[in-house]
Amino acid sequence: MDAMEAVAVIILIVAIVVLVYYYLLNSPATMDKLRSYVPTSADAHMNEILGGSGDKTDYDLTKDEGSKKSDSESMSKRIKIKLSDIDMSSLNNDAFSNKLDAFFDAKSDQLIKDWxxxxxNDLxxxxxxxxxxTANVDELDxxxxxxxxxxxxxxxVTExxxxxLDKRIESLENK
Known part of the structure; x- marks a missing residue:
């Protein structure tokens, strides 16, 4: 297949996809059928994870922009509150290094074996x-x-x- 033919096929496929998209977008009967198959919430357990009230409309993906902004603001407030609750004084480099050292000390034999x-001692x-x-090689050399x-x-000596012997043989032959 020539490069020009490949580009033409790709353009044709993109055009078909765009046409199907606009057809689905403009036919309400098809969109209603599609909505019945596709859930409107992001995840069935999203409410449990985020601590929602259990109402399916808490995290509905079909909400308007205003409600999405308020949800994102409330989520950012939740994150800020959760981060402010963490005691940052205990999270320093020395404590982290000490924890790593303790872990490596406890698991050093296993790490040496695994890696x-x-x-x-090996060295x-x-x-x-x-x-x-090297001593044996020197002796062999x-x-x-x-x-x-x-x-x-x-x-x-042999030569x-x-x-x-050659001289004797020649002298015996010449006699």
């Missing part, structure tokens, strides 16, 4: 293994150098003997 963290063990490994040196000496 696969390394402790100082010391790794350092000792590392030093042991030293042994390899000795073997290489002895191998070179053996190779020279000398082969040279002597």
């Amino acid at each position: 696969s963290l390394a402790t100082t 010391e063990e790794l350092e000792s293994k590392f030093s042991e490994t 030293k042994s390899f150098k000795e073997f290489k040196k002895s191998s070179e000496e053996f190779q020279k 000398d003997r082969l040279g002597d």
Whole structure:
């Protein structure tokens, strides 16, 4: 599909959606049927959560603008009252840090296990293994150098003997 065709299809779909919207908006019979299927309140338990009186019209989404403003003002007053009721003196950084430290102290073993963290004991063990490994590698390197040196000496001696044997064979052939 060409890009131009895709744009044309998108425009056509948007036009159909707009037409359906205006049709539903202008036909009262269809809107009444639609309203019977869609609830007018935001949530069935909204009254319980917000502490309403239980009347379904408390938080009706179909209210006019004036009542919505008064609801928002009363809600903001409720929030201000609730925030003013909180004792802010106990909410400081030091207390929060102390609570975090206490939590980490209590749960440190579980956190180390869950997050696969390394402790100082783990680091010391790794350092000792590392030093042991480097010592073993140094020994292996030293042994390899000795073997290489002895191998070179053996190779020279072997070449000398082969040279002597070649000379003897030539002298025996020339006789």
